[in-house]
Amino acid sequence: MLRIDELIIGFDKGLRTLFVPARSTRATPGETLLDADMDVAQRALSAALMRVNHSGEICAQALYQGQALTARDSKARAALEAAAQEETEHLAWTEKRIAELGGRKSLLNPLWYAGSFVIGAAAGALGDKWNLGFLAETERQVERHLEGHLARLPETDQKSRAIVEQMCADEARHAGTARQHGGAELPAPVKAAMQASSKVMTGASFLF
DSSP: OOOHHHHHHHHHHHHHHHHSOOOOSSOOTTTTSOOOOOOHHHHHHHHHHHHHHHHHHHHHHHHHHHHHHHOOSHHHHHHHHHHHHHHHHHHHHHHHHHHHTTOOOOTTHHHHHHHHHHHHHHHHHTOHHHHHHHHHHHHHHHHHHHHHHHHHSOTTOHHHHHHHHHHHHHHHHHHHHHHHTTOOOOOHHHHHHHHHHHHHHHHHHHHO
16 A cells, blocks of 8 residues: 555655756766767757657656556566666756757656556556566567667767667666566557557657
């Protein structure tokens, strides 16, 4: 049963995720690279794609915080909290890159956070094998999404590409950790629903 202090801590984490600049203990990938010359269209595309990635990390924070809140097993909770910490670094990297490109974060981030938190808490309430299975499937889908962005980012934008490549490697590792802890394979309809909701988020965040 959830305690009031856990709910307060969760609410505080949500506010910090949305309104306080994230910090990373690791160096930002590609930070030593020179910013390449890009035309207006290329810079706008990179900024929009990094905005989508930033919104994805907002969703990831909410999902994992919701899942950790309702996880029953201490090992499952620890795995979720570790993934959330690394996603905080992704949040910092994408936020920094958006600023460098002269872009802005999505106006819809509070909506994405709220919806993802509810989904994460519901997944956690189903039991740890499904909770971890949800984590593994989320990371697999995010990894494919990032690979798609690597195909779309301008070749000259090596700084953005370095960030996305490291994020991709981290997501693959999170998925593997979740499976090692007993994550179950999700039913096909659930995977399809996750893909559909992801398309809504990425499409809206690209524009807004």
